[in-house]
Amino acid sequence: MLLHLFWIVTWSACGLALVILLGLVIHRIYANRRADARRLERAHYIELLKARAEESAGAADPAGDVLTDLSVEILELVRGDEKHRFAERVTKTGAAERLHERLRHGDVRTRILAAAALANFVDDKTRMALIVALDDPNRHVRLTAALSLADGGRAPPSEDVILKLGLDKLETSLLTVMLLFEIAQADIEDVRSLLLNASTAPAIRAAAAEALAKCDDFASIPVIATLATNADPWASELPRYLGALAEFEHPAGSAAVIHCLDSPVAEVRAAAARAAGRIGIDSALDRLERLLGDPDWWVRFHAANAFLRFGDEGQLRLRLVARRNEEPARETAALTLAEHADAA
Numbered sequence: 175m176l177l178h179l180f181w182i183v184t185w186s187a188c189g190l191a192l193v194i195l196l197g198l199v200i201h202r203i204y205a206n207r208r209a210d211a212r213r214l215e216r217a218h219y220i221e222l223l224k225a226r227a228e229e230s231a232g233a234a235d236p237a238g239d240v241l242t243d244l245s246v247e248i249l250e251l252v253r254g255d256e257k258h259r260f261a262e263r264v265t266k267t268g269a270a271e272r273l274h275e276r277l278r279h280g281d282v283r284t285r286i287l288a289a290a291a292l293a294n295f296v297d298d299k300t301r302m303a304l305i306v307a308l309d310d311p312n313r314h315v316r317l318t319a320a321l322s323l324a325d326g327g328r329a330p331p332s333e334d335v336i337l338k339l340g341l342d343k344l345e346t347s348l349l350t351v352m353l354l355f356e357i358a359q360a361d362i363e364d365v366r367s368l369l370l371n372a373s374t375a376p377a378i379r380a381a382a383a384e385a386l387a388k389c390d391d392f393a394s395i396p397v398i399a400t401l402a403t404n405a406d407p408w409a410s411e412l413p414r415y416l417g418a419l420a421e422f423e424h425p426a427g428s429a430a431v432i433h434c435l436d437s438p439v440a441e442v443r444a445a446a447a448r449a450a451g452r453i454g455i456d457s458a459l460d461r462l463e464r465l466l467g468d469p470d471w472w473v474r475f476h477a478a479n480a481f482l483r484f485g486d487e488g489q490l491r492l493r494l495v496a497r498r499n500e501e502p503a504r505e506t507a508a509l510t511l512a513e514h515a516d517a518a
Contacts, residue, residue, distance in 0.1 A: 242269045249294040261295050270295045274303040277319075285315045293322035301328045308338045320353055327360030332368060336378055347381055347414075354385035362391055369397045380411035380418075387421035395422055399430035407437050413445035420449035428455045435461045440470035447473060451480025459484070459491065466495055467503035474502060478510035489514075 245264040252260060264270070273295075276288035289307055292300050307319035308330075316339050323329040332354060335341075341350050358365040368374045368382040379401065386394045402415035416434055419427035427449065434446035435458060447465055450458040458480075465477035481488035495507040 239272065241267060242272045245269045246273075246291040246294065249291075257294070258296070265295060265297060270297065270300055274299065277303055277307055277315075282312050282315065285310065285312065286318050289315055289318040289322055292319075293325045296326050296328070301326075304328075305330065308335070313339065317349060317353070321349075321356060324353055324356030324360070329357050329360070332357050332361075332364050332382075333371075333374075341375075341378060341381075347377065350378065350381040351384045351388070354382050355388050358385055358389045358391070362386070362389060366391065366394050366397075369394060369401065376409065376411045380414035383415055383418040384421070387418040390422070392422065392424060392426070395419070395424055395426040399427045402427075402430040403433050407439050407442060412437075412439075413441050416442070416445035416449045420445070420452040423452050423454075425453060425455070428453060428457070431455060432458055432461065435465065440468070440473050443468065444470070444473045444476045447476040447480050451476075451483035454483060456484075459488075463491060463495065463503075466506050467500060471502075474506040478506050482510070482514055 241264075245260075245267070246269075249257060249261060249264075261270075270292070273288045273292050276284050277292065280288060285307070289304065292304055301323065304319045304323045308316050308323075310316050310319065320329060320335050320339060324335075329335055335353070335357070336350075339353075341353075354365050354368075365382050365385055369379055369386075374382075383394070383398045383401070386398075398415055398418050402412060402419065405412040405415065412434070416431065419431060431446050431449045431453060432455065434442050435450065437443050437446065443465060447462060450462060462477045462480050465473055468474050468477065478492065481492050484491075489511070492507040492511050495503050496511060498504055
């Protein structure tokens with residue numbers, strides 16, 4: 175009886191395995207044929223595009239997806255007026271409309287890709303589709319839509335975008351800086367206003383400062399310097415303000431940087447030391463020399479590298495410190511000089 179049962183189970187398992195194998199083979203054949211068909215369609219559309227021909231395709235036509243994907247790939251490769259002309263041509267084929275449909279009804283991954291692809295189209299319908307996507311349930315879709323709008327200088331006011339994306343409650347500093355940088359390319363006053371608005375969240379203010387620094391908006395330096403001077407020494411945004419001042423490399427930020435060199439927070443002292451070197455604040459040299467003996471190695475590292483930005487005078491000071499019997503300043507200066515000599 176047991177042997178008979180084992181025989182039935184064994185043959186059942188073999189039969190199931192055979193069915194699964196046949197299913198996999200059929201699926202592979204179907205997938206290969208579908209891939210071959212898409213390759214042929216791509217080749218067909220490429221020839222049409224080379225010939226500057228236009229072909230209309232319905233939204234339900236399988237070829238529509240192939241043409242849409244191909245159009246986006248080509249748009250990513252071209253720049254300037256050629257890109258705008260090509261975008262207008264493929265819009266007439268319905269490519270932009272199909273991306274709008276994906277943005278409305280696709281899964282999360284499809285909606286994100288569609289939102290990113292729509293950055294290549296500047297027509298009014300696309301702008302409205304991306305604005306609607308700012309209310310998408312998924313925050314990644316909302317953020318991608320905002321970046322696409324900003325890329326074309328079509329974003330709503332920055333305060334509205336920040337509110338819709340929830341950036342004032344969610345820390346995504348790098349992406350926030352990218353978004354504000356793109357918005358500032360079209361409307362720098364809008365981003366600058368975030369610094370002046372007392373109700374702006376501290377993290378957003380810091381991101382705005384970093385974005386404006388990337389835009390070389392020197393008019394914002396006094397505001398950023400004031401924010402850095404008045405900030406709580408333990409505030410997380412303070413090192414970011416100092417990083418923005420370092421990016422500017424402008425003497426207008428010197429007073430704030432010197433003020434922060436005496437901060438009780440190691441991260442702030444390190445950021446201030448870096449900024450002092452980048453700006454080239456001669457009056458900070460004595461304070462930087464004291465920071466060579468700071469208890470925190472990160473502060474010592476930035477102070478030592480700041481001296482290298484002062485040329486011969488900075489290296490002379492490092493050599494003098496390296497000869498003294500004062501640790502850890504002596505070791506920091508010696509190692510920095512040795513690394514600089516090796517790099518040279």
